Amino acid sequence: MLELSDVHRYLRWKKRFPTVWCPGCGIGSIMGAIIRAVMDLNISKDDVALVSGIGCSSRMPVYVDFNTLHTTHGRAIPFATGIKLVRPDMKVIVVSGDGDALAIGGNHFIHAARRNIGITMILINNSIYGMTGGQVAPTTPLGAFAHTMPYGNIDPDFNPVELAMAAGATFVARSTVYSIVQTTNYIKKALQHQGFSLVEIISQCPVLFGRLNKMPDPKQLLKWQKDNSIPLAKAKNMSPEELEGKIITGIFREEDKMEYTQRYAELVKRVQSELED
Amino acid sequence: MALNRISSDGHPLMFVQGNEACVQGALHAGCRFFAGYPITPSTEIAEGMARELPKLGGTFIQMEDEIASIAAIIGASAAGARSMTATSGPGISLMLENIGFAYMIQMPIVVVNVQRGGPSTGLPTKLSQSDTMQARWGTHGDFTSIALAASTVQEVYDMTIRAFEVAEHFSTPVFLLLDELIGHMREKVVLNKHDNQAVVKHAFPEIPPEWYLPYTESLDLVSHPAPFGKGYRYNMTGLVHDRAGFPTSIPAEITERLETLRNKILKHKREIWQLxxxxxxxxxxxxxxxxxxxxxxxxxxxxxxxxxxxxxxxxxxxxxxxxxxxxxxxxxxxxxxxxxxxxxxxxxxxxxxxxxxxxxxxxxxxxxxxxxxxxxxxxxxxxxxxxxx
Missing domain, CATH: 3.40.50.920 (Rossmann fold)
Structure with a gap:
């Protein structure tokens, strides 16, 4: 008889497995981190809505036993905004890839951050378009190879952490799949945070990004994450040249500001009390 | 908004624009969520909703574009709120992908199109009926759409309520096709002709969550996915899916899904027809x-x-x-x-x-x-x- 782990209780493991993810992919580890964070915080599965767009990471709704909504490319955040406004009591999680969140969905990303609506965004950054077969993403490093950048990428990449902070997000963190315990802790903090929270997780795509960039073994990519990660406290004392190509990890912002649905509830209260007068 | 009087049989009277009548109809039908983006000649609907919804404890949000607006009302509907957006041709063009998503997941929403001239930016302040076919064939794929219309301001009020009834009944998006003239014209409207129970929210599932399948059709072929956060955890996806809501590539299940989306409307078209x-x-x-x-x-x-x-x-x-x-x-x-x-x-x-x-x-x-x-x-x-x- 199969011994079930605690994580199994949060998975639709009876029917929906194996996953669509390739061997060595980082998304499964991140799914485990999300589940452990929800489990550690004792959040009821009924109270979690997990919303995604299109892409490899956006296939997660199929596997997790929450209220799950698999929407259109780039649009998970506005769908999640509708859910959160109607059910401010629910934990609304958006799982998004780098292309989904920063290219086609970039506008929604900055506006959700600006409103500071209580959505937790898990941005799984593997530097490439995986589902469509390895095309350049807004996060592909300069010079890296992709099927639509066969001569090396000439498009400068986005820094999602700085983008979110500039747009007004009140919880912003970055971690890696290699540091999965740290990742889980950041997701826990993000889920407890009132307001828009972003956790960017550097993930590995050995089959496409790795193969096109001379790191086809997942172990190589995980080692690359390990060797290039610099904690924020240490990075503060380093020059931009020294930080070139590094992954700065840590909590970049944790700020207490009024969350959007609370702000809206106050507006309703004010309008209704004026009506009574 | 308007000079309010009472009709001889006790109903409130208003002298309003078609767009304002649309707001009144939506509120009467129980619409409590509106997300939109300004666009002529529909903007008065968003402005009216922004003014009225907070008074009723409902939610108004101006989103960053029309794509976000339609996504937000579909999300709100999935969470159990009766939801609407209003726009004009260019806005509908942006919304169409997500309208197709709502057909696929069978989510009731009302989309008001106050038509103006096109193509492209066209004639923002002038009337047109050139989105008639867009309301039928707009989004990609095989599907069957529902579109209602109105030719007086009273009918804008009545047909807005009707649009919510039909959307709820068939659990699908419903277009209300107005135009610049109807939207901006002022006429007398008699409110509350319908009783408050006009739009009936579909019954909550009666079976326990562990047996629940969101897309198990009743005899009338219509599925009504349970609102999120009520103990019925399931999956909704824009991919062709099985009765449990999970993606499928089994030919028989694909055929069943696509035929159901069509037949749930065509089998009951007599209930929709009105002239x-x-x-x-x-x-x-x-x-x-x-x-x-x-x-x-x-x-x-x-x-x-x-x-x-x-x-x-x-x-x-x-x-x-x-x-x-x-x-x-x-x-x-x-x-x-x-x-x-x-x-x-x-x-x-x-x-x-x-x-x-x-x-x-x-x-x-x-x-x-x-x-x-x-x-x-x-x-x-x-x-x-x-x-x-």
Whole structure:
């Protein structure tokens, strides 16, 4: 008889497995981190809505036993905004890839951050378009190879952490799949945070990004994450040249500001009390 | 907003724009979530919702674009709120991908299109009916859409309520096709003609969550996915899915899903069809029109009747699915010589009319697409041509 782990209780493991993810992919580890964070915080599965767009990471709704909504490319955040406004009591999680969140969905990303609506965004950054077969993403490093950048990428990449902070997000963190315990802790903090929270997780795509960039073994990519990660406290004392190509990890912002649905509830209260007068 | 009076039988009266009547109808139907983006000539609907929804504890949000607006109302509907957005042609063009998503996950929403001239930015402040076919075929893939219409401000109020009823009943998006003239014109509206229970929220699932399948159709083929956060955890996806809501590539399940999306509407199209007849009993010349074109046609019919010409009008209140059977019943009843299709476009509604009649009756058309409403005289002229043809 199969011994079930605690994580199994949060998975639709009876029917929906194996996953669509390739061997060595980082998304499964991140799914485990999300589940452990929800489990550690004792959040009821009924109270979690997990919303995604299109892409490899956006296939997660199929596997997790929450209220799950698999929407259109780039649009998970506005769908999640509708859910959160109607059910401010629910934990609304958006799982998004780098292309989904920063290219086609970039506008929604900055506006959700600006409103500071209580959505937790898990941005799984593997530097490439995986589902469509390895095309350049807004996060592909300069010079890296992709099927639509066969001569090396000439498009400068986005820094999602700085983008979110500039747009007004009140919880912003970055971690890696290699540091999965740290990742889980950041997701826990993000889920407890009132307001828009972003956790960017550097993930590995050995089959496409790795193969096109001379790191086809997942172990190589995980080692690359390990060797290039610099904690924020240490990075503060380093020059931009020294930080070139590094992954700065840590909590970049944790700020207490009024969350959007609370702000809206106050507006309703004010309008209704004026009506009574 | 307007001078409020009470009618002789106790109903509140308003003298308002079509767009304001739409707001009143939506609120009366129980709409408590609106997300939108400003666009002429629909903006008064968003402004009215921004003013009124907080008073009722409902939610208004101006999103960053139309794509986000339609996504937000679908999300709100998934969380259990009756939801609507309003826009015009360019906005609908942006919304179409997510409208297709709502067809696929079977989520009730109301989408109001206050039509203006196109293509592209077109004629922002002028009327048009050139999105008639867009409401039928707009998003990609095979699907069946529902679109309702109105030609008076009272009907805007009534048909907005009706749009929510139909959306809820069939658990699908419903278009309400207005146009700049109807949206901005002021007329008297009698409110609360319908009782407050007019729109009935579909019953919550009765079976326990562990047995729940969101897309197990009842005999009427319609699924009503349970609201999120009520203990029924399941998956919704824009991918073709099985009864549990999970992606499928099994041919029999694909066929079942796609046929259900079509048949749940076509099997019950008689419940959706709605039209209004004027002087059709003995008509030889029947005009088919909707919205502002139907107003001009009504003027034309009244003038022609004064001169003893047997003209009649079918003013469509439901456009899609096209009400071919009731129109044919009317035409079979009267002594028909010609059908005249009057439209503020280059000819869109005429296509289902041709398909319906299949050459059995002569069809003429009156089209105007310069941003101005049709004049009754333009229609009269075409009817006269038919008389002397």
């Amino acid at each position: 209004r007849e004027y002087y059709t009993e003995d008509a030889k010349y029947v005009i088919i029109a909707y919205g502002s074109a139907a107003r001009a046609a009504r003027g034309a019919v009244e003038s022609l009747r004064l001169k003893k010409t047997k003209a009649g009008l079918i003013d469509l209140k439901s456009i899609w699915p096209f009400p071919d059977e009731p129109i044919k019943e009317i035409l079979d009843r009267c002594n028909i010589k010609s059908v005249i299709v009057a439209e503020n476009n280059m000819g869109q509604l005429i296509h289902p009319v041709r398909e319906m009649l299949g050459g059995s009756v002569k069809i003429a058309s009156v089209n105007r697409y310069d941003g101005h409403p049709l004049e009754p005289q333009e229609i009269i002229n075409v009817v006269k041509e038919e008389i002397y043809a």
